[in-house]
Amino acid sequence: MKKFTMLMAATSVAALSSAMAGDITGKVTDADGTVPLRGAEVTVEETGQKVVTGRDGSFRVTGLEAGTYNLSVTYLGAPDTAASVSLASADATSSVDIAMGGEGDVLVVTGQRGSLNSALNQQRNADGVVTVLSADAIAQLPDENVAEAARRGLGVSIANDQGEGRFITIRGINSQLNATSVNGVRLTSPESGDRRVALDVVDADVLKNIVINKTLSADMDGDAIGGAINIETISGLDRADSLLKLKAGVIYTGKSEEWGEKVSGTYANNYMDGRFGVALSGSYQNRQIENDNKEVDGDWNVEDGLLPFPEEELEFRNYDVDRERISLAANFDYMASENTKLYLHTLYNQFGDQEYRHRVEVKVEDAIDNGDISFSAPNAENQLVSFFGDDLEIDRDVKDRYEEQQIWSAVTGFEHSMDLWTFDGSLSFTHAEEAEDNLETNFDQDIEETLTINVASLSEPRLAMVGPNYLDASGYELDAIELTDGLTEDEELAIAFNVKRDVTFNDNPGFFKFGVKSRMRDKNYDLDFSAFDYEGDDDVTLDMFEASFDYPIDTFGPHADAGLLKDFFNANRNDPSQLELDEAGSLEEAGVSSFDAEEDVLAGYAMVQVDIDNLRLTGGVRVEKTDVEATGNVFDEDTETLTPITIEDKYTDILPSIAMRWEVREDIILRASYYASIIRPNFGQFVPAGSRNDDNELEAGNPDLERTEADNFDFLVEVYPTDSSIFQAGLFYKDLENLISPVSSDVPGTYNGLDYVEIETFANFEDAHIFGAEIGYQQALDMLPGMLDGLIVSANYTFASSEATLPDGDTIEVPGQSEHIANFILGYDKGPLDLRAAYSFKGENIDDVDVDGISAGRYVDDQEFLDLSGKFKITDQIRIYADIKNVLDTELKVSNRYEGVPGRFLSQYEEYGRTYQMGVQFKF
Structure with a gap:
């Protein structure tokens, strides 16, 4: 640190003592001058100064004396x-426009080759380790949203929900350890207890680029360990001429056998002699989703000498979802002068789900306790466990839920250059919210008959025999109705200011940069919850509302129509003789779930960069001071009282970073970096809220959680065999302290004045380590003869080994960490044809940890996906397209594992089916 301070001081002196010098500005475009080229490297041969063009193709070289200079x-x-x-x-100041690809030279700027060139140039000239996916690359595949588009990158995979990509995973590392921004603005989360952003909200058609920073520098927010994801939308200054793109198509979901629609449009142009840029993008999508699900709630009994069986309940679920997605972007950029730019960038996303969930819960716990269980194994295909007696309960419930999420952001700011100085500042605001309106109706029946489960397949147990009562809708009586009305709001106001000064160190060009940033965040969840017990004199049974549907993965039986149930509730909700309010249960659920939290982060940084021939060094330090206050509620079932609790915490983090980029040869680049970073606890983890039941068992957040801290090391070699290819190989290592995970303990204690005998909460692991390697290759195979020269190939693989130390000293893999990640894309782009096949693989990972040692954990099993896309150009302006998503019909499989017991025991199984898209694209 002492040496760093001396370097900063020396840099400041050099900055203040430098004389006024001239500037060269300009723009790099394609040969026609219509498409600005981002990521081009401009070198001043006489001084060795190197700059990289921005998203509008512009560059600026400062600190020059009078004379003539040659640019390469x-x-x-x-x-x-x-x-x-x-x-x-x-x-x-002199300006020059430079066109790349003259007469006889072909520079491809669109399509698959153009997207490959754009991404490679941005990655090649970055200071750190970066993965870039350009708009053209995103448009080539049937990706519904940002998460699905991002998974094509090196070491990138996704976590799915309802068959769509939801959260981005980088290098297999838990998505909770990532940060997400749009146009540089950190997004807040509409999920009530979460920080991470579910990117299924943002439609892929409004994107310009997805930039994934796997290493951080001091001028970036310090709260990212896996990586920092920045979503860029288009600017009117990105092009020299106008752009109009329109897309209209239909979506057919094979599982639901329903049609949906998708339309999108983008307009970009500049006015006032190219000084004022306007870009507008919008998309609308509606699709019908149906999923079949099977789960085991609780553990399996795996005792020696017995067939394994679920200890609590087996669940069947069917989801019927009407999903609507709207994305809008509006960007305005104004060059007030040659040296001053003003901008306003906005993004709005709305995501709505009308979900109907039908569920059957086969509850066997009481039958097991009474010994009403028997075993039979007549052959390998039939391993039968039977339950009988008076205590076999079947619950059937229907959830009628409408959920709407919104995420919108706006940032306004300026960039101004003056001699050797560059100043920029921004004011941004982002808002996320989730409104949920949920009606859940429950019917139950104690069936006096035998029910048999076939456990020959531990990962897919099935009902082998049911009696007539199980299938008789008239035997299921209305038990309870729950009404949920919840609203999550999460918003952040941020102010940032940065100063950069170009300097020279012993004739070596570089810069000194410092800045400050204030982030003020407020997150709250307000839940209005009402639980009603049916108290009517007349039996209300399931057959009064009965409907039917297909459920191919097991024997579901009867279920109820959600619309009829809603009518019944609305007619009786204010009549206590029919529906009696459970005041204590309602108070508990609403009070424990609701919270309010404020978090202020004040950050400052200083950094320096110097180019020594072909070696670039970038170093800096960032300081972040965090001040958080949160209020939650603890409920005691004994006294039926709700107690509000407020906690405060303050801490400061010093986060150094250093990066090396060495251009060994024109076609070989070595990168090495170190950076320190943190992840603050999720709101749902640290808010002081909980509930103690009659048995003195407590579920609660942990306000004493420490933030997760990490030291991150990266090494990467890049080889560019040709102008349209790259080979990458690298290593990474992450040393983590205070990794957060859910835990349970049967050691008695006290929580905010409440004594307990058992607690479920969150705790910090002492330490964890992740070591990995990644390799990637991309190339346009234009050296092949004839029609084969249109082939394009991209492949990458990431391996990660991890270990975390539990509070009791045992070690496990880091939760959420996949050991293997792979992506492969084969494309063809020639003449009117544009074809792609994309394969992705994500290895298994631990989902939940059982620290009591009962099981080895809950694992998300391997997943592999294959997507196909094809386009045919009818004219230069019109293309038709057809896509198939999830060709392999991949399911979600989550399993419990047990120490010393072979096999994967069902925790969750879900089928999604294939999705088909077709339509037409217009580009003018």
Whole structure:
């Protein structure tokens, strides 16, 4: 730290003592001058200064004396281009426009080759380890949302929900350890207890780029361990001419056998002689989703000498979802002068789910306790466990839920350059919310008959025999109705200001940069919950509302129509002789779930960069001071009282970072970096809220949680065999302290004045380690003869080994960490045809940890997906397309594992089916 301080001081002196010098500005475009080229490297041959063009193709070189300078411009996919520029005086500014790919040279800027070139140039000239997916690459595949689009990158995978990608995973690391931004604005989360952002909200059609930073520098927010994801939307200054894209298509979901629709449009142009850019994007999608699900709630009994069997209940679920997604983006950029830019970037996303969930709960726990269980294994295909007696309960319930999520952000700011100085500032606001309206109706029956489960397949047990009562809708009586009306709001106001000063260190160009940022966040969840018990004199039974549907994965039996149930509730909700309010249960659920939290982060940083020939060094330190206050409620079932509790916490983190980029040769680059970072606890983990039942068992958050801290190391070699190919191989290591995980303990204690004998809460693991390697290859195979020169291939693989130390000293794999991640894409882009096949694989990972040692944990099993996409160009402006998603009909499988017991025991199984899309695209 002492050496770093001395370096900063020396840099400041150099900055203040530098004389005024001239500037060279310009823009790099394709040969026609219509498409700005981002990521091109511009080198001043006389001084060695190197700059990289921005998203609008612009560049600026400062600190030059009067004279003539030769510029060399390199861009993968195009031959090097030279330009000569003269400065009349030391305080002059000269501008030059440089077109890449002259007569006889073909520079591809659209389609698969264009997207490959764009991404490679941005990655090649980045200071750290970066994965870039450009808009054209995103548009080539049938990706519904941002999460699905991102999974094509090196070491990137996703976690699914309802058959769609939801959370981005980087290098197999738990998605909770990532950060997400749009146009540089950190997004807040609409999920009540979460920080991570479910990116199924944002439609893929409104994107410009997805940039995944796997390493951090001091000028970036320090709360990311897996990586920082930045979603970019289009700007009117990104092009030199107008752009209009329209897309209209239909979606057919094979599982539901229903049609949906999707439309999108993008307009971008600039006015006032190219000084004012306007970009508007919008998309609308509606699709019908149906999923079949089977779960085991609780553990399996795996005692020696017995057939294994569920200890509590077997569940069957059917989901029928009407999903609507709206995304809008509006960006305005204004060049007030040659040196001053003003901007306003906005994004709005709305995600609505009308979900009907039908569930059967086969409850066997009481029958087991009474010994009403028998075993039979006549052959390998039939391993039968039978339950009987008076205590076999079957519950059937229907959830009628409408959930709407909104995420919107707005950022306004400026960028101004003056001599050797560059200033920028921004004011941003982001808002996320989730409104949930849920009506859940429950029917139950104690059936006096034998029910048999076939456990020959531990991962897919099935009902082998049921009696007539199980299938008789008239035997199920209305028991209870629950009404949920919840609203989560999460918003953040951020103010940032940065100063950059170009300097030279012994004739080596570089810069000094510092800045400050204030983030003020407020998150709250307000739940209105009412639980009603049916108290009517006349029996209300399931057959009065009966409906039917297909459930191919087991014997579901009768279920109820959600619309008829809602009518019944609305007609009787205010009549206590029919529906009696459970005041204590309602108070408990509403009080324990509701909370309010405020979190303020004040950050400052200083960093320095220097180019020594082909070696670039970037170092800095960031300081973040966190001040958090949260209020929750603890409920005691003994006294039926709700007690509010407020906690406060303050802490400061010092986060150094250093990165090396060494261009060994023009086609070989070595990168090495270190950075320190943190992840603050999720709101649902640290808010002081909980509930103690009559048995003195407590479920609660842990306000004493520490933030997770990490030291991150990366090494990567990049080889560029041709102008349209890259080979990458690297290593990474992460040393984590205070990793957070749910835990349970049967050691008695006291929580905010409540004594307990058992607690379920969250705790910090002492330490954890992740070590991994990744390898990737991309190339346009234009060296092949004939029609084969249209082939494009991309493949990558990531391996990660992890270990976490539990509070009792045992070690496990890091929760959420996959050991293997792989992606493979084969494309063809020639003439009117544009085809792609994309395969992705995500290895298993621990989902939940059982620290009591009863099981080895709950695992999400391996998943592999194959998607196909095809486009045919009818004219230069019109294309038709057809896509198939989830060709392999991949299911979600989650299993329990037990120490010393072979096999994967069902925890959750879900089928999604295939999705088909077709439509037409217009581009003008």
